[in-house]
Structure formats: structure tokens, C-alpha cells
Amino acid sequence: MTVPMSKRLATLETGIFAELALEKRRLQKNGVDIIDLSVGSPDMPPPALVMEKLGDYVRQPANYAYSITGLESFSDAVAHFYASRYHVQLDPQHEVLQLTGTQEGLSHLPMCLLNEGDIALVPNPGYPIYDASIRLAGATPYPIPLLEENNFLPCLEDIPEGILARAKMMIVNYPGNPVTALATHEFFEQLVAFAKRHDIFIVHDFAYSELVFDGVRPISFLSIPGAKEVGVEFNSLSKTFNMAGCRIGYLCGNRDGIERLALLKSHIDFGNFLPLQRVAIDALLAPHELFEAQLSEYIHRRDRLCEALQNVGWPVAKSPATMFIWAKIPDGFQSREFALNALREAGVAMTPGNAFGSEGEGYVRLALVQPVHRLEEAAQRIGVYLKSVSHAVNR
Ligand SMILES: Cc1ncc(COP(=O)(O)O)c(C=O)c1O
Incomplete structure (x- = not known):
């Protein structure tokens, strides 16, 4: 297109998110099993009442x-x-x-x-x-x-x-x-x-x-x-x-x-x-029990993931809320490098903290959007990755 991009659109950055998404797609195309903790999209279904009633309303022509x-x-x-x-x-x-x-x-x-x-x-x-x-x-x-x-x-x-x-x-x-x-x-x-x-x-x-x-x-x-x-x-x-x-x-x-x-x-x-x-x-x-029921699952996921990460040598703080862990990365890493390498080496996708602004440097965000066994597997894989880099550094 020869028409230049509008000045307002040109101020928007896609940087790190786009880079991570491209890398994720490339690895998946090569058959790598990615445990995706990068996107905050709920994996649990809506309450049964919502799905049933939505089906009813969709069948009414007046709607x-x-x-x-x-x-x-x-x-x-x-x-x-x-x-x-x-x-x-x-x-x-x-x-x-x-x-x-x-x-x-x-x-x-x-x-x-x-x-x-x-x-x-x-x-x-x-x-x-x-x-x-x-x-x-x-x-x-x-x-x-x-x-x-x-x-x-x-x-x-x-x-x-x-x-x-x-x-x-x-x-x-x-x-x-x-x-x-x-x-x-x-x-x-x-x-x-x-x-x-x-x-x-x-x-x-x-x-x-x-x-x-x-x-x-x-x-x-x-x-x-x-x-x-x-x-x-x-x-x-x-x-x-x-x-x-x-x-x-x-x-x-x-x-x-x-x-x-x-x-x-x-x-x-x-x-x-x-x-x-x-x-x-x-x-x-x-x-309100309709939505309160899912809280125990999020708490369970948070606790299992944080404990599993602690066990592999990466202690992270337990979140008081939301579907995320905001985790301080181990010393000696930058957020982007840590997230990209964990994706390539361990097949675990996380979002680098600096994708959300400069003060996010030093952190990554992990979304609790996988069942517990996948979260525990993610922690195991991250543990192996951390061990391999600490060996490389100490050699
Ligand atoms: C902080 C925050 N605000 C707003 C949204 C957008 O939510 P909605 O689905 O209501 O557009 C999100 C989605 O992840 C979010 O994390």
C-alpha cells in the first residue's frame, strides 16, 4: 500500500507480544508441545446455566x-x-x-x-x-x-x-x-x-x-x-x-x-x-455460588504451581487475586531473554514483564489457564531449564 500508516496507529507497539507469538507458532509447527501460560484466556467453561440458556435464546428468531x-x-x-x-x-x-x-x-x-x-x-x-x-x-x-x-x-x-x-x-x-x-x-x-x-x-x-x-x-x-x-x-x-x-x-x-x-x-x-x-x-x-465455585480451582492451581516452582528452585510469590502469577525472575536474567529461552528450551510460554511497561523488567507473567497436571509439568520443565543454564554459567 502506498498510503502511509496514520500517525496515531504508528504510535502503537506490538514488539514483544508479536515476537513471542511468532516463536510459539514456529515451535508448534515443528511439533513442540507448548504449555501455554502466556495468554489470560479462561480455559474453564461458563456455568452450565449460561450455556443452556444461551442455546435457548439463540433458537428464538426474534433475537x-x-x-x-x-x-x-x-x-x-x-x-x-x-x-x-x-x-x-x-x-x-x-x-x-x-x-x-x-x-x-x-x-x-x-x-x-x-x-x-x-x-x-x-x-x-x-x-x-x-x-x-x-x-x-x-x-x-x-x-x-x-x-x-x-x-x-x-x-x-x-x-x-x-x-x-x-x-x-x-x-x-x-x-x-x-x-x-x-x-x-x-x-x-x-x-x-x-x-x-x-x-x-x-x-x-x-x-x-x-x-x-x-x-x-x-x-x-x-x-x-x-x-x-x-x-x-x-x-x-x-x-x-x-x-x-x-x-x-x-x-x-x-x-x-x-x-x-x-x-x-x-x-x-x-x-x-x-x-x-x-x-x-x-x-x-x-x-453468586454460580461463579464462586471456580475460585477453589484457581486457588488450587496457584498453590500447586507456586509450590512446584519453589521445589525446582524458583520461589515465586502467591498471587492474592486474578488468574496470573507475577513472578520475579532469577538473578542474572532479563525478562525477554528468560521468557524466550524458556519457550525454546522448555516449551513453556510465559509473558515477559517488560511487555507491560519498563517497570515489568525483572518479572514474567504466568497465567493459571491450564489444569494442575500441566502446570506441574511446566514447573518441572522450567526446573530442568534453570539447572541447565546454571550449569552453563558455573562451568
Ligand atoms: C486488566 C484487564 N482489563 C480488561 C480486560 C479485557 O476484558 P474483556 O474480556 O472484558 O474485554 C482484560 C483481559 O484480559 C484484562 O486483563
């Missing part, structure tokens, strides 16, 4: 029309879910907006809030669409380090005044990906005060709201007094109900934020497939 906007009963179901699960009261008409997954909303919201010259604060390391969507909106992302010594919470006092003067939006994500940390009430309270002080709109990504382990309860940002005045929260059924492929999500909270994204969406989409909206309503209104 094939344009939906245009989300069903009102979907917003009602979200309001019910938020009240019963997070003690957050939402006005379904003005404070809930249906999305085709969190990813879709995250990619479009910055266009509704930012102009060229504006800054948006993003976590480093952070989920890649945060940075990309800000660039696509023509604005500039400013990375805020998430460091272990601060419990992976941003240090709001360290943000320079000049940046704060231009910042219009800040994205936070707890429980997080790739850093699996949880927010505290105190942090969210500080965030509300910070947002008011500096006039910065807060966007909380709560996609992992229901993958929180060891009896801890997830905290919705919107449960903090004043939060709705300064921000919104994304959530979806992808992880809670394992509906990542039949995608549906929602934005809730600040009325102006909701209205702006609804306006943009009225120009670019005609609503989700009606059977999906209807089954999402059933899922959101169902007893």
Missing part, C-alpha cells in the same frame, strides 16, 4: 434484530449485581452502560475525555490497551511506576506538578493485570481526594473483581464515598462467568462519563447479540 442500545433489563441486572455484591447503588438508566467487553470500552473512553496535549496517567506495568487507547485518542500516556515496595500501588505524591497540570484522566486496575495486587480502602480514598484536588477523571478497571482469593472481598472503587463524582468502573462477564469469547461487559459510575461513551457508541455500534444480553442478565441475577 436476531439489531439491539441498537443495551437492554434496559441488562442495566437493571448490573445495578442488582453491584448492590448485592459490592454494596454500590447505581441508577441503571444513567449510571450503567453496556459494552462489548471491557476492552471495547477501554479503547473508546479516552476519545471521549482527552484532546491532543492532554496527559493520562497509566500504571507501569499495566494492561496494554491503557497506553494504546490514550495514544489513539491523540493524547499522551504518562506511566506511573507500580513498585513492590509500595505494594504495587501508585505513589500519588511523586507525580510532578507539571504533569498533574496537564493530566485529565488516570487509569487504575485492582485486582491487577499483570501485577496481581489488590487496592486498599485507604488508597481508593486517597485517589478520590487526589482526583478532586487535581480535576483528574478516574477510570478503574475491575475486570478481575471476582477472582480474589483466600476469603478476601474485592473492593469496588465506586463503594468509596465521592467516587461516582470523579470516576467510572469497568467490569465484564469475561472472567467472572468465563464468557471471554461471548463478549459482554459494562461501564458504571459517573453519569457524565457514561453519557459521553454512550454518545460515541451510538455512532459506532448497534448493540450486542440479543441472546448474549439475555443470558448475561440471567448470569448477573443468579445466586
